[in-house]
Amino acid sequence: MFLDHIQLTIAAGHGGSGAMSFRREKFAPEGGPDGGDGGKGGSIFLKANRALNTLNPYRHKRDFVAGRGSQGEGCMRHGSDGADVLLEVPRGTLVKDAQTGETLAELLQDGEVVCVARGGRGGLGNARFRSSTNRTPRHHQPGEDGEERILDMELKLIADVGLVGFPNAGKSTLVSRLSAARPKIAGYPFTTLEPQLGVVSLDRFGGDVLDSWVIADIPGLIEGAAEGAGLGIQFLRHVERTRMLLHLVDLSDPVTEPEEAIRVIEGEVHAFSPVLAAKPRWLLGTKSDALQDDDRRKAFGDLCAARGHRAFFISGVTGEGLKELAFAVDAFLKAEAQ
Ligand SMILES: Nc1nc2c(ncn2[C@@H]2O[C@H](COP(=O)(O)OP(=O)(O)OP(=O)(O)O)[C@@H](O)[C@H]2O)c(=O)[nH]1
Ligand SMILES: [Mg+2]
Secondary structure, three states: OOOOEEEEEEEOOOOOOOOOOEOOEOOEOOOOEOOOOOOOOOOEEEEEOOOOOOOHHHOOOOEEEOOOOOOOEOOOEOOOOOOOEEEEEOOOEEEEEOOOOOEEEEEOOOOOEEEEEOOOOOOOOHHHHOOOOOOOOOOOOOOOOOOEEEEEEEEOOOOOEEEEEOOOOOHHHHHHHHOOOOOOOOOOOOOOOOOEEEEEEHHHHOOOOOOEEEEEEOOOOOOOHHHOOOOOOHHHHHHOOOOEEEEEEEOOOOOOOHHHHHHHHHHHHHHHOHHHHHOOEEEEEEOHHHOOOHHHHHHHHHHHHHOOOOOEEOOOOOOOOHHHHHHHHHHHHHHHHO
16 A cells, blocks of 8 residues: 555644633722633644655544644733644645645655744734723634645655666566565566655775665556556656656566567657656666576667667676676766755
8 A cells, every 4th residue: 555645634723712801800800801811723844754655654543633722811821822732744845725726845855844834823902902092802712723734745755766667677676686675576567556656875895884775665667657558657756756767678578679668668658758767867678697598688688778878797696797787876966966
């Protein structure tokens, strides 16, 4: 279960009303006004948390109400403020008002906080309305209403590198060999049903522990995915914000020629969005251990050369090419960031 699009109904707290009260003392029956102000209603905030990768925490509970401000009281006592509500969301969450369609926020940085429903102000107590002409004001304000909304929250994962390719191309195997992530791997199509992130630390390949990049594994694509074939192309939105794509081509596939596999995936990526189509994309020849045909290896090398990047042949079985890939991607991302 991977929730990446949900709606939440939220209501900030109402402000408490201001009090109407007069001082009563034994020897001053007609004392001045001493009604305190109402407390502020609680607000609702969203906070980005990098430890979250889905909106699953909201699977069951989708209504949130912040606390009311309490009423002001006599003796100038102000009401207490209502409790705020803080909802944690994964980085990459785009938040809209479901009724107006207005974009309220996009949370990208870890720890970033935005207010999505403001609590009502507390009303003023009658003590505030005392003046030289009115020493016994009876006026006091009600609290303001808190904001209410339906939030439309859509998650687009944030990763440096996205994987695309046919089902069974070896995407999840690559993630499992490059990172500590343990996606399900199996010899049938559509093993991966939901996106998953892995952190590729160069440390694993003898590099610096501080050098790392994030890879996103998504379900495989087939011809016609843009029209809904297979699992469709909606998962591509999770690689829309990556800085590059790795396009895996199973070189051991006895049926489909690499050119054909490349053409189909490119067609689906273009159908999804021009942004995705314009992203840097490297071809990776997978399952090199099972590749018998030297002509195929050479032809694939030529395709890579024509695109201006080096040819990568990788194997999850022998480990061929993994270290080179990890370092080359890291270098590319660093050069891009300059
Ligand atoms: N011989 C060999 N088999 C591999 C290699 N990489 C993956 N496989 C096998 O290919 C099959 C598919 O691997 P996955 O990693 O699940 O493929 P995927 O691209 O994630 O597939 P989907 O999740 O269905 O899109 C599994 O049986 C793997 O064991 C490899 O480098 N060499
Ligand atoms: Mg997979």
